[in-house]
Amino acid sequence: xxxxxxxxxxxxxxxxxxRLSCAASGFTFSSYAIHWVRQAPGKGLEWVSVIxxxxxxxxxxxxxxGRFTIxxxxxxxTLYLQMNSLKAEDTAVYYCAKSLGGNYYFENWGQGxxxxxxx
Amino acid sequence: xxxxxQSPATLSLSPGERATLSCRASQSVSNSLAWxxxxxxxxxxxxxxxASNRATGIPVRFSGSGSGTDFTLTISSLEPxxxxxxxxxxxxxxxxxxxxGGTKVExx
Numbered sequence: 001x002x003x004x005x006x007x008x009x010x011x012x013x014x015x016x017x018x019r020l021s022c023a024a025s026g027f028t029f030s031s032y033a034i035h036w037v038r039q040a041p042g043k044g045l046e047w048v049s050v051i052x053x054x055x056x057x058x059x060x061x062x063x064x065x066g067r068f069t070i071x072x073x074x075x076x077x078t079l080y081l082q083m084n085s086l087k088a089e090d091t092a093v094y095y096c097a098k099s100l101g102g103n104y105y106f107e108n109w110g111q112g113x114x115x116x117x118x119x
Numbered sequence: 120x121x122x123x124x125q126s127p128a129t130l131s132l133s134p135g136e137r138a139t140l141s142c143r144a145s146q147s148v149s150n151s152l153a154w155x156x157x158x159x160x161x162x163x164x165x166x167x168x169x170a171s172n173r174a175t176g177i178p179v180r181f182s183g184s185g186s187g188t189d190f191t192l193t194i195s196s197l198e199p200x201x202x203x204x205x206x207x208x209x210x211x212x213x214x215x216x217x218x219x220g221g222t223k224v225e226x227x
Contacts, residue, residue, distance in 0.1 A: 035216075045163065045206055047216040059214040095162055100174075104210040105153045107174065109162035
């Protein structure tokens with residue numbers, strides 16, 4: 001079965017960096033676009049970024065553009081999110097999510113990893 | 120950016136009742152809309168995609184309808200496990216992919 005496991009979350013000071021990982025199994029990782037979606041405590045869902053199946057295309061939400069970088073290593077079945085210049089408003093649970101086929105719906109989700117940006 | 124507005128914010132119903140949730144888009148998204156269910160402490164779960172197609176393993180009591188700017192998620196008869204928060208999401212015009220603010224279905 002499809003499994004997505006995020007890691008790398010924690011407490012970080014404003015302005016610092018953090019890298020999240022998402023380990024995938026149970027499907028052909030190199031065939032699917034993968035997303036990052038976040039959820040601030042007690043709030044709704046916010047799409048963060050997507051990377052195409054081969055890593056050639058990447059898109060970002062406006063709130064993270066220029067600060068976050070998405071990447072993937074298909075040989076390791078792993079997705080990454082490099083987060084720089086972190087702000088308090090980046091505090092959230094970060095989920096990785098697999099696309100539904102070629103459609104940008106979120107078919108499978110990880111359990112999430114919490115990032116807290118605080119001094 | 121396409122804004123999705125969900126209503127009501129909270130829906131108070133009893134098990135066995137019918138739930139009707141609304142999602143309105145700020146411009147047409149054709150049928151490129153999905154619905155998700157999220158329970159406390161859990162990741163969201165895809166229920167409906169392309170406005171009316173049930174995702175794998177989703178019970179038939181969940182149905183979606185609509186096109187253009189107005190969409191509805193209907194739960195025909197609420198089961199105890201259906202009390203949760205529901206989000207709509209569009210993929211028609213992106214980036215960004217956008218979500219509605221959510222509707223909480225609570226036990227009356």
